[in-house]
Amino acid sequence: MSTGNIKTTNVSRPYTWKERLYLLTIPKGFLVTLRYFIRGFFLRKSNTISYPEERRNYSERFRGMHFISLDENKLENCTACYLCQTVCPAKCITITAEERDPKENPVGVAKEKRPKAFDIDALRCCFCGMCEEACPKDAIKMSRNYELAVHTREMAMYDLKHLSREVKNRG
Amino acid sequence: MVTEMMVLLAKVVFIFALCIGAVPFCVWFERRGSAWMQGRLGPNRLGPFGLFQLVADMIKFFFKESFIPQNSHKFLYLLAPAIALVPPMAAIASIPFCSEIHLVNLNVGVLLILAFTGLEIYPIILSGWASNNKYSMLGALRASSQLISYEISMSMALLSMLLVYGTFDLTEIIRYQQEHHWGVLLNPLAALIFWVATYAETNRLPFDLAEGDSEIVAGYHLEYGAMKFAIFFMSEYVAMIMVSAFLVTLFFGGYALLPGMSWVVSASGKAFLLPVFELFSFFLKVAFFMFLFVWVRWSLPRFRFDQLMHLGWNILFPLSLANLLLMGAVAYFLR
Missing domain, CATH: 3.30.70.3270 (Alpha-Beta Plaits)
Incomplete structure (x- = not known):
């Protein structure tokens, strides 16, 4: 197999100047974590449960013992x-x-x-x-x-x- | 003579108690804050809001076996945690908390703090070398190169502000900011560079290459356990408090009252309220930057080491140098 004639094309998207600057894009990430922080801290919501005391209600079709x-x-x-x-x-x-x-x-x-x-x-x-x-x-x-x-x-x-x-x- | 010694002792005890007392809250907030940001609950069992979890952790640290690896350099291995807490605590002592509380009032306060932040590297290098472990060594090397790289841009940003303030005295710096504007308004670029550099200085995410858990397990304190590890852990948090306080003093007016507070003080007409409110606003500002440490840690991914060096030498260093020249010109022509 000869490799001489194969042309490779770079298909990855070039970074825009906003992404290169990095400072403009990180506030977006900050806002996401801030939203979750407010949700957890002020609204007292979480995605996890305290397992032995709380249990998930599984579907009626759940196949257990x-x-x-x-x-x-x-x-x-x-x-x-x-x-x-x-x-x-x-x-x-x-x-x-x-x-x-x-x-x-x-x-x-x-x-x-x-x-x-x-x-x-x-x-x-x-x-x-x-x-x-x-x-x-x-x-x-x-x-x-x-x-x-x-x-x-x-x-x-x-x-x-x-x-x-x-x-x-x-x- | 005796009273001088007593005052000195009281100051030492005060700083020690302040740092040791503040660290558990920081760790608690780190753990619960991260939990909230990730939709988890965090440690919430022991005491109100899980605050006593840290007491339990401390008791555990005290009673764990104190272990020294066989092939380590025993003296340096033990020396590293012994001196780990000294530089950040000494630096905190020279920062004014309010117009009444200023423990070490030097006219070269800025230089003293810079000197002690420079010393922070010694426990890291000592522990990395003395542990006789490849991961520890790598962590120590990373930490030292990172600290040196970012200390330069940090000092440049600091110098550009010193050109504006024209003094090394922290109280004078705060007075200048009270009379004019906060440093962050005078020179936002320097504030940004300084802020970014503090994260590298304290080995925090996104620059926590020194402890990169996924590559070098725990970095320089890998071979440490029990209270020796706890001391490294505490010194990290004390260093965070210290750089936050330093950043606040330089760029955010230090103990200068927050907007609206001066009206409350003058309306009440009680002079003793002023230091209280000053202390309170200083505490709020530092607390905000401590929150920012946690917020940044759980928002941003870690840099790769070459990216870290690229950011430090190719971006922050020229930027801070240009900023220094600009501020020099501005300070020269406007004065």
């Missing part, structure tokens, strides 16, 4: 169909199915299969919400809880008992 919804008899809606486990791209859901004890089952055939274990590894989960989309019974759902910090890795493994606690945020 999962939960499993219960019906009026406190039975989980999940019928252990494995659709969420199949669709999960991160493979973080592990379900073990069993037959529900007929004596504890007032709704009969609609809920004769139940999850014996329903484990979610929150550290693997990518919060894509596809489990929620796939569920035919609206059993697995995602709450608006985003405070998922834990002390150990084991604490981030959530079981059926934890997942089926009542969640008010999103039903």
Whole structure:
């Protein structure tokens, strides 16, 4: 490749004399910061919040920690169909199915299969919400809880008992 | 003899208390002011408006481990913070606060202040060299070249004003401004050059190359911790107060009353109110320039080092020289 015949053109905009002088343009910047200063100092407004005391109100569609919804008899809606486990791209859901004890089952055939274990590894989960989309019974759902910090890795493994606690945020 | 010593001691204590007492407010305003300018809240937990945060910070500085790097020059390493506060405080002492309070009344006050601002470079060079750290060394080198470059245009701007005032005595300078006009109206260009140079002198943004955080971590005080760092930090703020007071004295009438105040004083008919109002107007003027320091810091980005040198030597230096010649001619023909 020869470089001899290539003509390069400088396309950058030349500075105007006002910009070169610098003194005429910096007051503009000063005015911006002064406006924000007045906004913060006199009007007491800020863009940040004092987090633990104030919390942002996220959208209704926010995808936080999962939960499993219960019906009026406190039975989980999940019928252990494995659709969420199949669709999960991160493979973080592990379900073990069993037959529900007929004596504890007032709704009969609609809920004769139940999850014996329903484990979610929150550290693997990518919060894509596809489990929620796939569920035919609206059993697995995602709450608006985003405070998922834990002390150990084991604490981030959530079981059926934890997942089926009542969640008010999103039903 | 004893009473003289007592007066001297009282003056030293007064200046020390004034500087040490004013710095926390400056730091508080730096932090909260920057927060307001950026739409944040800033430290607002401890005490009213977060004012006690600085007490907590000071306590922390006192009780942190005093650490000396292994390969540093121990004596110079410790000497640098020990002398860091001296030059700005000594310079402040020679500035009149009002017609009654003038701690060091010399007829060469301007020269004394210039001498002490020149000395401000020593703690920086000592700390940079004694720390035995490349970043510290670079920071110290940058600070020294910057200080020397801007000191020239600063002195030129100052000289052009001295031609007008015809005296080195700060009280006389203020009296001239009270009788005629403030220096900034007589020679706005010199005021501008002097003002720009003060930012380079105090290593403040947009000229804070000496501490350029993104390139050399913290510059000359990188290897300092605990109270030794706090002393460098304080000396920076005391230097800011000092140059603001000097700028106010030279160009903005010093303790000369602000417009409207003289009417209040004469209407009340009480003579003792005059120094009070003088002190108040001096405080307001200095406070305005301290606010300007914060305002400029959070508005303008940092210069590159070659741009800094270009501005200092190719623009401010010829400009101040031309200004000096012009003022010399004006002063010669009008007098």
